[in-house]
Amino acid sequence: MPDARLWLLWALTALLAATAARNPLYLFLLLLVVLLVGVTTAPSGRRRAALLPLRFAALAIPFAAFFNGLTGHLGDTVLLRLPAWLPLLGGPVTLESLAYGAINGLALTAILGAFTALNQAVPVRELVRLTPRAFHEAGVVLAVALTLVPQTAQTVARIRQAQAVRGHRLRGLRDWLPIYLPLLVSGLERALALAEAMVARGYGAVSERAQPLPLRAVLVVGLLGLSGGWLGWLLAPAWAGVAGGVMVGGGVLLLGAVALAGRAARCTRYRPRCWGIRETLAVLGCGLALAAALAGQPSLVYSPYPRLSWPPFDPWVGLGLLGLLTPALVGETGSERR
Amino acid sequence: MRRVLSALIYALGAAAGLLAFATPFIPAVHAAGALQGERAALVTTALVALALLALLVDLQGQALNAKTVALLGTLVAIASVLRFIDVAFPLPGGFSPVFVPIILSGYVFGARFGFLMGALTLLASALVTGGVGPWLPYQMFAAGWVGLTAAWLGGRRASAVALSRGELALLVVFSAAWGFFYGAIMNLYFWPFLGGAAELSWQPDLTPAQILAHYATFYVVTSLGWDALRALGNVVLTLLLAPATVRVLRRFRRRFDFEVVPHA
Numbered sequence: 001m002p003d004a005r006l007w008l009l010w011a012l013t014a015l016l017a018a019t020a021a022r023n024p025l026y027l028f029l030l031l032l033v034v035l036l037v038g039v040t041t042a043p044s045g046r047r048r049a050a051l052l053p054l055r056f057a058a059l060a061i062p063f064a065a066f067f068n069g070l071t072g073h074l075g076d077t078v079l080l081r082l083p084a085w086l087p088l089l090g091g092p093v094t095l096e097s098l099a100y101g102a103i104n105g106l107a108l109t110a111i112l113g114a115f116t117a118l119n120q121a122v123p124v125r126e127l128v129r130l131t132p133r134a135f136h137e138a139g140v141v142l143a144v145a146l147t148l149v150p151q152t153a154q155t156v157a158r159i160r161q162a163q164a165v166r167g168h169r170l171r172g173l174r175d176w177l178p179i180y181l182p183l184l185v186s187g188l189e190r191a192l193a194l195a196e197a198m199v200a201r202g203y204g205a206v207s208e209r210a211q212p213l214p215l216r217a218v219l220v221v222g223l224l225g226l227s228g229g230w231l232g233w234l235l236a237p238a239w240a241g242v243a244g245g246v247m248v249g250g251g252v253l254l255l256g257a258v259a260l261a262g263r264a265a266r267c268t269r270y271r272p273r274c275w276g277i278r279e280t281l282a283v284l285g286c287g288l289a290l291a292a293a294l295a296g297q298p299s300l301v302y303s304p305y306p307r308l309s310w311p312p313f314d315p316w317v318g319l320g321l322l323g324l325l326t327p328a329l330v331g332e333t334g335s336e337r338r
Numbered sequence: 339m340r341r342v343l344s345a346l347i348y349a350l351g352a353a354a355g356l357l358a359f360a361t362p363f364i365p366a367v368h369a370a371g372a373l374q375g376e377r378a379a380l381v382t383t384a385l386v387a388l389a390l391l392a393l394l395v396d397l398q399g400q401a402l403n404a405k406t407v408a409l410l411g412t413l414v415a416i417a418s419v420l421r422f423i424d425v426a427f428p429l430p431g432g433f434s435p436v437f438v439p440i441i442l443s444g445y446v447f448g449a450r451f452g453f454l455m456g457a458l459t460l461l462a463s464a465l466v467t468g469g470v471g472p473w474l475p476y477q478m479f480a481a482g483w484v485g486l487t488a489a490w491l492g493g494r495r496a497s498a499v500a501l502s503r504g505e506l507a508l509l510v511v512f513s514a515a516w517g518f519f520y521g522a523i524m525n526l527y528f529w530p531f532l533g534g535a536a537e538l539s540w541q542p543d544l545t546p547a548q549i550l551a552h553y554a555t556f557y558v559v560t561s562l563g564w565d566a567l568r569a570l571g572n573v574v575l576t577l578l579l580a581p582a583t584v585r586v587l588r589r590f591r592r593r594f595d596f597e598v599v600p601h602a
Contacts, residue, residue: 023483124465135395139456140407140408141410141414141454142462144411149466152415179462199404203404219343
């Protein structure tokens with residue numbers, strides 16, 4: 001069973017690398033890596049879905065190149081000139097602006113590829129298990145909703161069949177109303193029954209308690225620090241260090257409040273996860289890629305302007321990014337203790 | 339005291355989220371260092387996510403009893419199934435049937451319920467349709483605002499079960515406005531880093547008015563047509579679904595508004 005925490009770490013590392021890099025060689029390498037991981041780790045029936053980013057790339061890269069080429073007008077290699085009277089579009093269409101747009105499209109595809117791999121590899125219930133204990137009630141809502149989604153879809157099919165037997169045909173938008181309304185009413189009846197069952201099992205006795213006053217005070221101070229610090233960082237460059245500290249302090253207070261709220265909600269794990277060598281290797285792989293993204297800045301950043309040139313490639317940075325291949329190499333991670 | 343603190347969290351959380359969305363319009367004195375780097379995108383994403391966390395900690399502590407949990411779960415499931423339609427059969431432009439249930443829920447059940455309905459619907463539907471990504475905190479915040487502001491139309495105070503023509507007109511205008519506004523605010527988190535033509539891109543040395551003018555041009559060129567279809571879809575669905583949905587939701591609100599008072 002895949003460990004959702006590791007997958008989140010992996011996807012965030014890929015996101016950081018894709019946003020930090022504007023060098024097409026690294027972006028292409030990153031895209032290959034996330035696609036390979038996506039295909040090898042997706043359940044056997046969903047391998048084709050892991051290749052969805054390629055369909056996105058077929059649209060996004062040409063569109064981004066076309067859009068930036070028509071509106072960018074920067075660069076030395078002029079391919080054609082559009083009449084100057086055309087608003088926004090008038091001016092030279094250059095090879096460099098086309099290339100810059102294509103690079104942006106490539107970065108977007110790499111980000112989408114990473115999150116597609118995450119969505120394919122991690123079961124929904126594992127993602128729900130990540131809900132912090134402070135959001136116990138929101139987690140319950142989410143669990144109720146996710147449990148009811150397949151039932152709701154089945155109810156739609158049942159109502160359609162029942163209405164079809166009565167001679168109802170779907171011709172226009174208005175014909176969906178006799179399907180939508182029974183769906184809504186039956187869903188609300190089910191909610192009522194569920195609420196009564198939950199109260200009968202003692203749910204309301206614990207969950208109707210409001211958050212304690214000190215916790216709310218910490219939330220207020222944290223939010224003040226966070227917003228004030230960000231405003232200060234933007235508006236008062238002389239105090240940027242202090243403002244950054246206030247912002248980080250506010251963020252830490254908020255996370256502390258979430259941890260405190262989580263203590264009040266008691267929660268037990270039926271099958272706790274265990275940590276093994278595969279998990280450690282996956283973290284090390286992500287660390288390697290992160291180090292490459294942070295340390296390889298000079299060669300990661302590339303601009304095709306003013307004249308298109310071959311982008312630089314540092315093999316060490318490329319090797320570091322290959323650390324993201326770890327989930328494909330170590331196989332299944334996060335096995336549960338039984 | 340409890341109410342004052344809650345109102346403060348509510349206001350500050352909303353302000354922090356708005357600040358993150360509005361960051362490109364703040365005249366950044368040292369913006370070359372602050373905004374041009376991708377780190378600004380990471381900071382604003384963290385800002386939105388943390389503001390969302392604070393709002394959720396506070397909101398769920400006081401709003402979520404067993405009835406609300408069951409009702410929210412059911413409505414979120416219905417809205418998520420509607421989003422399946424959007425994913426399975428790509429609808430024109432930005433049209434998505436997910437917004438009208440959020441608006442109507444906020445309108446009938448109030449601001450807190452509306453915010454949770456919006457945020458959790460986007461989260462649940464992202465989980466079931468494979469839409470988890472860095473855009474999700476922004477989507478949750480914006481959809482939460484759709485549900486929250488719907489409560490400002492005053493639908494909770496109405497005594498009649500049926501939706502009046504005035505209420506329907508108000509909901510139609512509101513859903514159309516959010517059709518455009520949702521797209522306009524969702525562009526903001528990536529717009530400063532896009533590049534492109536000088537007239538429609540973010541630049542650090544511009545005044546707020548100039549930034550607004552550039553963004554307006556960018557919006558008209560890239561998003562207006564897309565969002566117009568979302569607004570049109572919202573209007574059609576509101577006209578079609580709102581009268582019956584509001585009637586049903588108001589009837590059920592009366593049934594849900596019971597209290598279990600234990601014997602002393």
